[in-house]
Amino acid sequence: MSVSRTMRRPSKVFLRYALSYLLLLMVVFSVLTAYLTGYVNHQVSDTLQTTQVNRLNRIAQQHNEYIDNMMHTAEQIGLSPYILPFSYEKEPWKAYDLQLQLMPYMATNSICDQIYVHFAGDDYLYSSSASMTTSLFTELMQYEHTEPDTLLGLIERVDHLTVLPSQHVTSTLMDASGQKVVTFILPLGASPKSNRGTILFLIKQEKYRTMFQDAIDTDLNTMIFFEDALLAGSSDLPVSDEAVRRCVAEGKTEMTEDGTAYHVLFTEPKEWNMRYVTVLRKSDLENAVHGAETRVILILSAVGLVSICLAIFLATRHVRPIREISSLLPNTGDSGTRDELQEISSGIQALAKSNTELTSRLSNALPMQRHAFVIRFIKGRFETREEAVHLAQQIGFDIDRKYYAILLAGIQEGEDAAEITPVQDATVLMSELVAVRANLYLVFSDRPDAPRELADALCAGLSDSGGHYAVALSGIQTDYARASAAYLEAATAYDNRFITGDGVLAYEEISHNMEEVLPKAQKLIAAISQAVVLGSSELLEARMAELVSFLKTTSMSPFAFRMIYNDVIDTLIREHAMELSTMQDAREMYNIFSLTSCQSIDDLNDLLRGLCQSILQSGSGKKQETQTEEDVISQVAAYMDAHFQDPEISMSAIAESFDLSTTRLSTAFKERMHMSPLDYLSLLRAEAAKKLLRETDMPVREIGVRVGYYDPGSFARRFKQITGLTPVQYRKGQEAGEGAEN
């Protein structure tokens, strides 16, 4: 694989990744931008228009309140028993009384500058400070745009609200002459139909404008129209009041003046025939919308930039492992025509295949197979002789011979472990036991002398190389099931090398007193087995103590004791296979190598005790425990039956008092009762509540408390979960049922 190729391949992959991400991002952002700008456009424009319309409605509302106030004053004055129509000519003193009556209205009103009352059919106007003929009034009150005759007509014949738009009024009757004044002319009394007369409210424009929370000033371009006439308000936009009036009258919402387009927002005339209008320059609205759009695009661009960086980062992260894999792959030679990723894929497949082959080869390697066979053999892991013979044949050894023995020989420096001295008519399998630093030889032959010949040959070979050269030999065996015992014999003999020195160490030669010891030991082994059967730890301890004291009376080496213990353990495993689930499990528990690593009787005792305890625990003890837990759950249920009304009852408290964990309690309870303890508790409470709902008039809230709920909400929720009805529905249902029965 050339360097340039290594570099080129991942760069292309990187580009493909980066481009894919970017394309995806572009699609997402394009859709998002299109949606958001459209949405913003609509939203901002809507918001601005809604704000304006809301403001107009607010002004309308305030205006109506003021008009209502005036109407109310007109009504009060019209209905006052002290203010009755009269003729000045005939009863002039009543005019004086009327002035006194009007004084409090004028002094306490905060809206109007002047109030005048006119009675139908009379030609006088009365205020708190002056009385005058209507003709004098129209003469003195010089309205800029309202002719005296028109004013006179309005004063004398008004059957509905009339408003004179804001205009200059020149008069000594006003506190400041030439001011702009808005004049409301209302019917006097509760109903225009009563035709009692009219009442005039004069409000200076300056004061009129401050009546509104949102002042009707130039900045806000707000105007109030009354019956298509501009009442008050103005605009700093270069649009004429007349143009706006026309636009509103025609119900148009857009207008153009001097080439500039405007939005005209207005309220529909409802009460008092007033329209509240505001004018917005279209370009101002568009600017606001574009501004908002620009901001959205800017924000999206910023997010987009971050996303591009993220895409590059992700692409880099994806490419890095590909680059590493790519550099490790064999060069297939046709990369120029194939896709890089496919190439990598096929490379990985090739690697996987070669790996499988390698594994297969390795597992099939003879030394490994031989070693595995040897270890399995000496651990006694073959069920039958035929199985062992068959497996040995598979790896090229014929072990179907009459005799066999196990040899252990020390490993010498520089020795070639595979080199086995040939023995006539014998099959020899060698394996290295690294833990005991020895080579193990399994010798199968129809001749009983063959193992000894091999031992001698090995000994001779070893002695040539200098240093220690001990070779241990087990007894000559025929039963493959005794392989573990044979290994122990060899190991015991091998351990004796420290006492006897180098040379061939035959087990038979060092175990001359074993035959005397073993029958006696067999009795003690049977006693231990019996103790296990009885399940008594004390008895077991006593039997084991007896065995130890017996063994100590013999003059056997500690290594020979392993043989005794091997027998004990073997017996126990066979007799208690039922308690230990399967024979296989039992054998797994016991490892011949752990026995050989024991250096003292106490070590052996510990090993034996451990096994016995396992048998005891996995056997009879299990049943007893199950029975106890069932009892506890019954007690827990009984406890809950008695205490469900206590709101403080909790699972953790119950678990603690029965010496169980909350989890264990929950699990055991479910096993036994098929529901969680909490569900059981809720069920108890619901049943009790049902009874109270049926049989008493007690309020639901109190019933909740009675059955153990502090909170009525929790009670209702749990009740509904269990019964499908709320407590109230349940009670109603019951009552209806009773009613039906009755």
Add this chain to the structure above:
Amino acid sequence: MRKMIRRCLCAAEAVLLLALAGCSTQKNAEKKPESVTLRAMQYEVENQAIDFQDLWYFQEIERQTGVHIQFEDIKDSEWETRLSLMFASGTYPDLILRGSLDVEEYGVSQHLVLPLDGYMDEGRLPNYTAKMNQETRERLTSSDGHIYQLGFLISQNVNTSGHFFINQSWLTRLGLSVPQTTDELLEVLRAFRDSDMNGNGVADEIPLEATFDDIITGVYNLFSFWGIPLNEEFVFVDEQGHMHFAPEEEGFLPAVQYLHTLIEERLLDVECITQGSNIWSAKINRGNTGMFSYWRLGNTALKPDVAEHYALMLPVHAEGAKAALPRLIDDIEFGAAISSTCSNVDAALRWLDAQFETENMLVSQNGRVGDTLKKREDGKYEVLYVPGDNELYKTVPVICGQFMAPSPWYESVYIPAEHRREKSRYCAVYEEAGVLESVSFRYLTNVMQKNAEESARISRLKTTLKSIIDQALVEFMTQGVDAERYARFLEELRDAGAEEYRQLYETIYHRWKGV
């Protein structure tokens, strides 16, 4: 996702709106003046329309002092009511300007206005203090020894407010002489009524025009024909120091009966009972009125071309009676007070005192120097001319401003305008004819010192009595009155404490006179 976008947008909109609000606030802030702003309740003469807020004079004072005043203009007819409501509301303006103020009640008793003597002594009203003399200071001092007001004094030797004027042109045309008795007056008025003086063929002439309850244009002045100097206090004192309660006077019944005759015969405008001086002047300015009482003719609400037809006449007298009009003295009126809640007393004092600087003060009465006022080489100020139709009120507050000019200081700096000289001439004529009461009622109302309790008691009694008297007057004038009804009226007054009222005045007067 949609929700999240909506939230983001809401936040963006909020930022946008805040930004817009920020711009608008900044814009508003730029508009605000930097000077101190105080609120003032300003008295306004009924028949004037003064735009105090935009008056040149107050803009000038603002320029000099840096104090801006927000004026609340109150018409004469509403002043008392609005003042009471204002004090009752608990929200007071910083300043109370002109009109009237019961300083015993609101200063001594309720402490709602600040004592100013301390500031005078500290030299914080230098212009004002310089113009005061010992007498004015004493007259302005309240019963507790403090001074709660700045006085308003124009020393101009005016002795009455209501001179009678008769349409000389009509008299001449009818070949009649100026009436001297009530009977002669009746005849003249009847002639005015019946002779279509304006020649329009309609009997729309008003032989006698008046307003109701004042002593300038009101029907109160007509009681002088029976020797009753009826004023708004309804009491007057004779040379012997006896206190008289006007409705109990011998001439009161014939007077009201005479007034009834005038109204019944359409010789007196019946609307006098309800109209104010603005309607009154509007009617006279129509040019079809025979007679009225007024301050003077020149520089008033009357149009010059109308005024020129009238001539001064002495009040007529009823048989066996000697005419007696209420007498004025150079009394000190209420000028200004600072409320106890004033937001900036320093600024208030500065603004008020600037108006007492000599030139400012004279300008406030007479208009701008170089325009209507001239400063002569000898340092005196001379009025060049007085614009007609109350034009002066468009630039300066005239009598609604602040003024403290006692004699003889005033004569040392000021040569009065023609209209003032006109008034002085009328006053001299009336003085010489002896048609004024001997002791001015202003001693009772403005000079003699009452304690707070007396002041309050008098005020309460007066309110009740005035209500009874005015309503009775309206009734008597429009519906007539006989002796029996008059007796009931007197009884009603006695029940309302008329005698206590009279005696109270008499006691205080005697105490003041050291009797």
